[in-house]
Amino acid sequence: MRDGWRFKARGPALTLVLAVATAIVLGGCTARSPEAGSPSPGSSAGAGGVKVSKIAVITPEKANDFGWNQQGVEGAAAAAASVGAACIVQDGAGYGDITPILNQLAGDNPQLMLAWASGYNTVAPQVAQQTGIATVVIGAGSDAANTPGLVNDLETDAQGGAYLAGILAARTTMTGTVAIVVSAEDENWTKMSGGFIGGARSVTPGIRILYVQIGQAGYADAAGGKRVTASAIAGGADVIFGMGDGSSFGMMQAVETEPPPAGADKVWFIDVIGDKSSLDKKGIYLSSVVWDFTAIDEKAISEVEAGTFGRATYRLDLDNGIKLLRSRFIPAEVWDEIETARQGILDGSIEVPLTTTGKEVKAYLGSGK
Amino acid sequence: MDSIFTADFFAAVLSGAILAGMPLLLAALGETISEQAGLLDIGLEGTMLLGAYAGFVVTNWTGSYWVGFLAAIAAGIAVSLLMVVFCVRMGRDQIVVGIAILLSMEGLTSLLHAAQFGQSYPRLDAVPAVPIPGLSEIPVVGPSLFTQPLIVYIGVALVFVVAGLLSRTNLGLDIRAAGRTPVALDNAGVDVMKIRTVAALCTGALAGLGGGYLAIVTAGIFVPFMTGGLGFIAIVIAMLGRGRPVWVLIGSLLFGVALSVATALQLAGINVPTDVVQMLPFVTVIVALALFARQSYLPAALAQPFVRGRR
Missing domain, CATH: 3.40.50.2300 (Response regulator)
Incomplete structure (x- = not known):
């Protein structure tokens, strides 16, 4: 009974202390x-x-x-x-x-x-x-x-920016294979995937595009990002269009460390939302679809x-904040082509495909259009 | 799409299975030891996170993977001391303490990472692989299974070390007795607290190493919350393995293979819903272990505090 009393009496107190300690630690993450x-x-x-x-x-x-x-x-x-x-x-x-x-x-x-x-x-x-x-x-x-x-x-609506990224990827690849790596089935990612496919096919209709998802919600899965990207590279992709929050660091790690596929001398990474070019120590950061x-x-x-x-x-959208980052690795003539396409999207002469689900992305990918 | 199936691709798929399975294996091995001793370490994921963070930081500072792995082990042991103090010594609820450890470690590592690396996000170079002479020359299997970092071979060897420890040593007998009939063990003059303490520390060391492997080898970077539920999957594998380290090895590698196959199916453009493909690793492991690993049982005193004199 004594031990039972001790447990009952002190258990909640201990739980409270632990909860408070936890809250203090977690509170430190949300410093205002x-x-x-x-x-x-x-x-x-x-x-x-x-x-x-x-x-x-x-x-x-x-x-x-x-x-x-x-x-x-x-x-x-x-x-x-x-x-x-x-x-x-x-x-x-x-x-x-x-x-x-x-x-x-x-x-x-x-x-x-x-x-x-x-x-x-x-x-x-x-x-x-x-x-x-x-x-x-x-x-x-x-x-x-x-x-x-x-x-x-x-x-x-970042698909317009992804369309431009697709053009860049198609102009950059040496193997004729590029890959889209996404951390989850997220509408932002699926919209950009469709745009990317459309842009790449506008340059090279027969370009091979691999599409792979890390997990159901692999936003922070850096290890999964690296593993999946490594498989995509082994599958022949030498340009990776990666969408993943924290997992995109794992994608970059794979791009930096995996051997390039046959026919390519290096692997490039195209990012989304932010600009990580300041973190690029090995010259692999080709561009990013930046959201401003x-x-x-x-x-x-x-x-x-x-x-x-x-x-x-x-x-x-492309008119008020979506833009493709111009890195030092993008040749002038390719950038001119991207600028021309951008104007085409803005004036409506180029129609960017809209895919709001992973199923639509796969259907579009399979259509070959 | 068929041209994707090259030898390099299959080798990458197998390597991916090892990359994904090894952190699970190490953590699940640790959990196996503590479960056999009667401790359910729900905070395993938190232990892995601190191990991942410590391993990454030390490797980044020193440039030595081995020092990084040692730091990961030390961090895991440090976290497991919380289990020792609160659960083994004070007899507190293992579930509550485990959850508190998990939440604390998530917050702590996220906070430390933001303060130290929030603006730089450093990445590590790839850990060099050690090819096994002869075997590494075999097509597909050689460059994947037999050309791995040394820590992978050590991880596999640990399976047999733990299996031997649990089944062939006095300490192993004491550990299993501490989980099944701690009162009898106590009556035999063995200090149950001490045995459970040793088990908890072993769990911390292995889970920390698993986290370290995840950050140093698998990802090459630390990102907050990067374990993404691996600790809980390790607990499930340990429970389904029911005290048999070889089954834990099989379960972990099966999970890694299924994960890698799921990626391969997607890359090959197989027209299967992504949700179904993503379920593959979990379903595979549960079905396989439920079918084939039914000959052993969870310890009777699992998750129950031991208080001397109480029956």
């Missing part, structure tokens, strides 16, 4: 980089709008990932700076219930909040309703998500000030 300050209510700007003096961005992971989170924070910071506003960054918030964090951010009285994950689409509009703060949500997928003055959806959110964020700020926020879904 604030801008302290007392509430600064916005003054009136346009009709029905408010002057934006402060914006807040909340991201699920740390904003130093050379990817989605970093681009989100950098875009917000640049947009805020362009109008002289302050930017509060809350990164590493995770994918759980962020209601307390959003409420805390709202307490700093920003006039615009960016809820930087599709997983926040349930709670962020609720907090926007409660606080009255204009909030951008990601990938809600429907205009119905927009609420005038409160909620505005942001969709990403600055223009979209500036538009959101201007609409909050004009009182027109929440009326129409924002779309990040």
Whole structure:
């Protein structure tokens, strides 16, 4: 009985201590980089709008990932700076219930909040309703998500940039085989896969394109990224178009360390979302389909000030933030061809295929068109 | 699409199986030891993560893979000390402590990585392979199975070391008794706490090494949360292996092969839904071990704290 009493009496206490210790450790990952300050209510700007003096961005992971989170924070910071506003960054918030964090951010009285994950689409509009703060949500997928003055959806259409990457890959490959490696079946990845296939086939209709997925949600699976990419290289691919968040570092590792396939003297890597060229020590980073959110964020700020926020879904595309990174490895004539194609996409003379699921990507890949 | 099936491709598929299976093997071997001693180490994934981080950091600093592997082992042992203190010595709930260890290690490694490498993301060079004379000349199998880093051969050898330890030594007998009838072991004058402590430390060392292998050999980089559930798969393999290290080896390699075959099927453009292909490794391991590894049983005192004098 004594031992049983000890267990019952101390067990919960121990659990609590462990939980607190865990929370302290995990809390360290979500250090808010604030801008302290007392509430600064916005003054009136346009009709029905408010002057934006402060914006807040909340991201699920740390904003130093050379990817989605970093681009989100950098875009917000640049947009805020362009109008002289302050930017509060809350990164590493995770994918759980962020209601307390959003409420805390709202307490700093920003006039615009960016809820930087599709997983926040349930709670962020609720907090926007409660606080009255204009909030951008990601990938809600429907205009119905927009609420005038409160909620505005942001969709990403990066397939145009991937089309340009496909042209670059087709012009670069020496083996006639390129590979698409994705970390998961993610709509952003499938859209870009279709664009990439279309771009590569516009240059070389018979080009061989391998398509492989690391796992169901292999975003952070660097080991899987390396293993799968190594297999793609062994299958003859000498250009890898990799989409994967953390797993893309594993892809780069494979590109750097695996022997090139027969017929090629090296393997190239084309990245997405961020720019990792500063990490490229071995000269393999051919390009990246970069997502720059600055223009979209500036538009959101201007609409909050004009009182027109929440009326129409924002779309990040080749016209306002998607671009192909020009590295030193891209020959001038190839870049000219890419620029011509870019103009063609913008003026509508080139139609970029749209594939929103892995099934559609495979069907398009199998069609040979 | 048929031209993809070259000797190089098949060799890469087999190598991929080793790459994917080895971290599992090491961690599952460790879990086997602790389970046989009556400890269910749910925090195995956290142990692997710290091992991965420590192994990567030390290798990056020193340039020596072997020092990195030693650091991974040391980190794993350090984490397992938490199991020793809370579960073995204080008799706390192994599930709760294991979850706390997992969450803590996820947070700790993520925090340390962001602080140290958040702007640089250094990557390691490939670990040199050691071809086995003669065998490495065999087509396809030679360049894949018999041209591996030395740590792979050591990992396979550890299977037989652990098997021998559990079945042919007094320590192994004590470990199994600590998991099945700890009271009887105690009555025989053996310190159950000490035996379970040794088992927990062995588990930490092997899981840490598994994590180190993952970061140093498989990925060549550390990324937060990079274990992605491997620790839990290792626990499942250890449980299905039911105390038989050779079955743990088979299960781990089967998982690696199935994972690699799933990749090969995709690359070959086989028209099977990706979801089905991705299920292949898990289904294969569960079916195989459920069918063929039914002759041994989980210890009766698994996950139960031992308190001297209590029956």
